[in-house]
Amino acid sequence: MDFRRNPNLDAFRQEVRAFLRDHLPAELAGRNSGVRSERAELVAWQRILNAHGWGAPHWPEEHGGTGWSLQQRLVFDEECVAVGAPTQDGFAQKLVGPVLNRFATPEQKAEHLPPIFTGTRLWCQGFSEPGSGSDLASLRTQAVRTGDHYVVNGQKIWTSYAHQADWIFLLVRTDPSVKKQAGISFLLADMRTPGITVRPIVSIDGRHHLNETFFDDVRVPVRNLIGAEGEGWKITKFLLNNEHASSADLPTLLRMLNRLKQLATQRAGRGALVERHVFALRLARYEAEVRAIAVMVQRVAAMEADNSPATHAMGSILKVRGTELQQKMSEFLVESLGDSGAVANTVAGQRSATCPDQTGDGHGLAAEMFFRRAATIYGGSSEIQRGIVAKTMFQF
Incomplete structure (x- = not known):
């Protein structure tokens, strides 16, 4: 790896x-607090990016994307987070979009890709089920083919933003007679289809972004099958391995570090926090850890063309280290507010009328701390990531 500035x-x-x-x-700047933007802001920003030719920053040029390298994509993400620009639809940009580019038919691409560019079709992901979280291959949602349709029955859970999504990509079991990985298929479904019910799950941070999604005799056209029957597991592995270096969420870590530095110098009372030895030492340690992850992200980026098991293992290491650091830094941000940190703005997007600390510095910090408790679970739990690393080391 070349450490010289490029x-x-x-x-x-x-x-x-x-x-x-x-x-x-100006009305969209500073609106991103570390979670997905509201639909109106997301769509407005997507249209601005698309008009500039940047509607798909993560896609190659042959599919209408920017053709940026992984290092360029990281720079783009970092700068957008730094100014608080609205998010894009990550499910479309980083997950189902690349799947469509790789596995979809020309007709499927013509139907589903243009609305991603224009922001007129938002997506959600139907993978996890009750009892089938980390063991994704044990999913039980069934799809039985009847003529030109699949009839889908089952339940998905933790379906992020299903209440805002227009379409869902989901894994279904189309053949229960073979081993569990071989009987899974990858379907697309319109969320307006009769039989789909979305029920909210309000998480500990006070936000509604999670849902239960039920499928009761939902008729999905066969033309919405991606790949062949039984190829869902292969497509899923491609989807989950598509973004290695982004798994650490470096832009979020940099944003947290910047907020810590702001609090370190702006807190009043008995002097700035950075003047206190214990605080300054912890801040320095977190900055060192963020810089170490940044170097590792760049290392993975430099290995972008390498599809070896070692590269996948490094992605898993980044996921573990990055998400654990998110949790520690978000807790430290709340601690930095003192007594008011425990009660200030505990619900995302709201302020407490009785809270003594109503400065912009503390807004949303407690809510994000609660949200980041799940960081070591979503996207593949830390236990699963450590298993991947151990298996890879055994191969060598």
């Missing part, structure tokens, strides 16, 4: 900053 990457960073300065509306 002048081309520096120039690209300046290009992204200039674009954000000139095209990000």
Whole structure:
């Protein structure tokens, strides 16, 4: 790995900053607090990006994307987070979009890709089920073919943003007679289809972003099958391995570090927090850990073309270290507010009328701390990631 500064990457960073300065509306700036943006903001930002030719930053040029390298994509994400730009639809951009580009028929691409660029079709992911979280291959939602349709029955859980989504990509069992990985297929379904019911799950951070999704005799056209029957597991492995270096969520870590530095110098009372030895030492340690992860992210980025098991293992290491650091830093942010940190803004997007700390510095910190408790679970739990690393080390 070459640790020297890349002048081309520096120039690209300046290009992204200039674009954000000139095209990000003031009413959309600073709106991203670390979670997905509201639909109206997300769609508005997506249309601005698409008009500039940046509607699919994570896709190759042959599929209408920017063709950026992984390092360029990381720079783009970092700069967008730094100014608080709205998010894009990650399910479309990083998950189902690449799957469609790789496995869909020309007719399927023509139907589903253009709405992703324009932001007129948002997606959600139907993978996890009650009793089938980390053991994804044990899923029980069935799809039985009857003529030109599959009849789907079952339940998905933790379906993020299903209440806002227009379509869902889901795994179903189409053949219960073979081993569990071989009988799974990958379907797309319109969320307006009769028989689909979405029920909210309000999480500990006070937000509604999770849901239960029920399928009762839902008729899904066979033309919405991606790949062949029984190829769902192969497609899922491609989907989950598609973004290695992004699994640490480096932009979020950098945003947390910047907020810590702001609190360190702005807190009043008995002097700035950074003047206290214990606080300064912890802040320095977190900055060192963030920098270490940044170097590892760059290392994985430099190995982008390498599809070896070692690269996948490094992605798992990043997932473990990055999400654990998110939890520690979000807790430290709340601690930095003192006594008011325990009660200030515990519900995302709301302020407490009785809270003594109503400064912008504390807004949303407690809610994010609660949200990050799940970081070591979603996207593959830390236990699963450690198993991947151990299995890879055994191979060598």
